Each structure stands twice: as structure tokens, then as C-alpha cells.
Amino acid sequence: MTAITTTEYFTLSELELMTRAEEFIKSTATQNLHIVAGHFMLFHDKIDNRLIPGIFEDIINPELSAQVRARVGIFPTYSWQLGIKLAEHHITTSQKCANLILLINDWQYVSNGGDNNCYRASFYEKFETLPPSYQESLSSSEVLSTANVTPSRKHPMCYPETWLKNRFQNEAERLVKQGKLQKNSIAAQPELSEISFTDACGTCLPLVSCGMTGCAGEITELISEAYRAGARTLIILAPSECHTPIRMGVEIALTLYDLDPMSVMVADLGGNGELTPEEIYSKGSHIVTYRT
Numbered sequence: 535m536t537a538i539t540t541t542e543y544f545t546l547s548e549l550e551l552m553t554r555a556e557e558f559i560k561s562t563a564t565q566n567l568h569i570v571a572g573h574f575m576l577f578h579d580k581i582d583n584r585l586i587p588g589i590f591e592d593i594i595n596p597e598l599s600a601q602v603r604a605r606v607g608i609f610p611t612y613s614w615q616l617g618i619k620l621a622e623h624h625i626t627t628s629q630k631c632a633n634l635i636l637l638i639n640d641w642q643y644v645s646n647g648g649d650n651n652c653y654r655a656s657f658y659e660k661f662e663t664l665p666p667s668y669q670e671s672l673s674s675s676e677v678l679s680t681a682n683v684t685p686s687r688k689h690p691m692c693y694p695e696t697w698l699k700n701r702f703q704n705e706a707e708r709l710v711k712q713g714k715l716q717k718n719s720i721a722a723q724p725e726l727s728e729i730s731f732t733d734a735c736g737t738c739l740p741l742v743s744c745g746m747t748g749c750a751g752e753i754t755e756l757i758s759e760a761y762r763a764g765a766r767t768l769i770i771l772a773p774s775e776c777h778t779p780i781r782m783g784v785e786i787a788l789t790l791y792d793l794d795p796m797s798v799m800v801a802d803l804g805g806n807g808e809l810t811p812e813e814i815y816s817k818g819s820h821i822v823t824y825r826t
Contacts, residue, residue, distance in 0.1 A: 536826050538788050543821040548616070548811055551801060551819050555620055558823055559628075559767060562797040567624050567632040568684060568765035570756070571617025572668055573772065574610040575639040576657060577602060585644060585657040587665045606773070609805035611667050612814070613771040616803070620769065622677045633684045635760060636664075636692040641699070654696070658689055684763050693756060699747035702755040706742050714790050715741070731786050741786070749776060753783025754791075761793055768798045773805025777820060788826050798824040 545551045559567055575588040581595050589610045593599035614634075621632035640657070644650050663669060664680065672678055680691075688697040706729045709715040717729045729742040741751045760768055772780050777800070784798050801821045804814035 536789050536793075538785065539825045541823045544818045545801075545821060546815050546818055548815065551616075551815075551821065552620070552623075554821055555769060555799065555801070556623065558769075558797070558799045559624060562767040562825075563795065564766040565624075565628055565630045566764065566767060567621065567630065568635055568760055568763070568768045569617040569620055569632065570635045570637055570760075570768070570770040570772070571620075572610055572614030572634070573637045573639065574665075575602075575606065575642055576654070577643050578653065585640075585653045587638075588643075589665050589667055591667045592665050603809070604807050606805050607808040607813075608810070609773055609803055609808070609814075611671075612811060613803050614668050615671050617769075617771055618671055618675055618678060621682065622675060625677050632678075633682050633763075634678075635684045635763075635765075636668075637695065637756065638692050639695050641696050646696075658694065661689070661691060664691070684760075686759060686763075693759065695752050698752040698755040698759065701759075702747050702751035703742055705755065705758070706747075706751065709790060731782075731790075749779035750782035750786065753780050754787040757784060757787035757796075757798070758791055758793075761791075761796065766794065766796050768796070770798065770800045771803055772800055774802040774817070774820070775805060777802050781822060784824055788824055793826070795826050796824075797826075800824075 543554055545554060559565060576585040577588045577598060579586045579595055579598055586593065588602045588606055590599045590603035591611055593602060617634050621634060624630060624632045640654055644654055672680065683691055685691065686693040688694055706715055710717045710729060715729050715731055717727055719727055728740055730740045741748055770780065780800055784800065788796060802819050808814045
């Protein structure tokens with residue numbers, strides 16, 4: 535089993551977070567950098583009857599804009615801007631590559647089945663340019679362009695979470711056959727099953743239950759897909775509420791998958807309605823680094 539070195543920090547300012555990130559990058563072997571930034575949810579706009587990015591600054595519908603503002607705050611735009619800032623600094627100081635990965639939560643407020651699947655498919659078919667606020671930030675950069683946005687094997691501009699969840703379900707079955715994951719029937723419903731991972735502490739962690747992949751599973755597959763795209767040094771700017779499943783997903787990927795040495799940093803940046811960076815850092819940004 536792959537040995538993982540883990541370090542944790544709490545930062546109380548953007549400057550401190552940037553310093554920690556720069557130290558992390560400099561200490562890695564490759565120094566070519568990938569950053570998961572700008573992560574947003576999809577919401578249904580009843581006025582236009584379509585799914586749109588949950589970025590309140592870009593939403594015209596005032597009712598929906600207020601709903602998204604209260605739910606996620608500035609996290610999407612702030613994490614995108616911070617990702618750009620980290621990438622710019624890295625490129626200009628090291629002359630190494632830096633790329634952005636856009637992860638889209640297309641399931642939490644969009645259930646599967648019926649019209650919702652059609653709405654989701656329609657969104658991705660029409661998603662040919664970045665959201666306006668993201669494009670504006672990127673256009674202001676003298677170093678980065680849309681060429682620095684990493685395509686996935688599913689979409690030229692983003693990593694859809696439903697795709698990652700589906701991929702992990704297939705991967706989990708393979709790992710069960712290899713004896714790396716456990717599959718058991720659910721006591722109350724014997725016809726259904728659960729796939730779980732037992733960590734180094736002996737804790738059993740459910741990953742797929744009744745055919746549904748949890749957030750940890752999709753992060754495991756995100757790590758795998760980012761690795762396929764060339765990521766060996768990866769920073770994930772994440773919502774605070776996702777901290778535990780993201781940690782689980784990173785650890786599972788680095789433990790079970792046959793990957794070259796890889797370094798991953800996860801930094802929490804609010805996402806619970808915070809409206810200023812000061813409000814985010816007043817709660818502390820939890821940083822965890824992983825090295826194999």
C-alpha cells in the first residue's frame with residue numbers, strides 16, 4: 535500500500551494561504567501545476583427554464599441570484615480568481631506550466647431522471663464559453679488564457695461530477711474484484727449492496743451505496759482523471775462543507791490507484807454564503823497536503 539505523508543494547517547488570511555501554497559509547489563518534484571478552481575453548482579432558472587451556473591454575480595434572475603448568493607456566497611468567483619493568481623505567480627516565478635480545472639456540481643440541485651437529464655445534457659451542449667465573470671477574470675490576465683483550462687475526456691472545458699460518479703462506479707467494481715474494496719449486502723435490503731473502503735485506522739468508509747456514488751468516490755475519480763491529464767502537483771480549492779469527503783477521496787486515490795509520486799493540496803474556502811474574503815478567513819481556511 536502506498537505510503538502517504540500528510541500535513542495540516544489552518545490559515546487566517548489570503549496572504550498566508552498563498553504562502554503555504556507557494557511553499558507546497560516549490561517542494562514538489564515536477565512543479566508543473568494543476569489547480570481545481572471556480573467550482574460551481576448548477577441551478578434551475580425557472581424564468582428561462584434551463585440550468586445555469588450557480589454564480590450569483592452572473593445571474594440575471596434576481597430571485598435566483600439572491601438564493602445562490604445566500605447559499606454559496608462568493609466561493610465560485612473568489613476561488614476562480616485565487617486559482618488564476620496562484621497560476622500566474624507560478625508561471626512567472628518558475629517558468630513552469632500551470633493549468634486550471636473547472637469542476638461542476640451538476641447533481642446536488644438537479645436530480646436524475648426525466649426532464650432533469652435533458653436539462654443537464656442541454657447545459658453541456660451549450661457550455662462553449664466560460665461564465666462571464668470567469669471569462670472577465672481570465673481576460674484580465676497577461677499570463678493565462680482559455681488554453682490554460684484543462685479539458686476532461688467528457689467535455690472540452692470542465693469536469694462534470696455526474697460523469698465522475700459514473701466512472702467511479704465502474705472503477706469500484708474493478709477494485710472489488712481485486713480485493714481493494716469491500717462489497718456487502720445492506721442488512722435491511724439484502725437485494726441492495728454497498729461498496730466501502732477500510733482506511734489505515736480500520737474505519738469502514740462507504741463509497742457506493744444502492745448504486746449511488748458519494749462525494750468521496752467522485753473525488754477519487756477526479757484525482758485519477760487529473761493524473762491522466764498530466765497532473766502530478768494538484769491544488770484543490772474546495773468548499774468547506776466538502777472537506778471530509780474530499781480528504782477521503784484523495785486518500786483512496788493515492789492509496790489504491792497505481793500512480794507515480796503525486797502531491798495534492800486541499801484548501802477550504804467557505805462556500806456557505808460568505809460574501810467577502812475576510813469573512814471566509816475569519817473562520818479559518820483548513821489546508822491539508824498529501825505526498826506520495
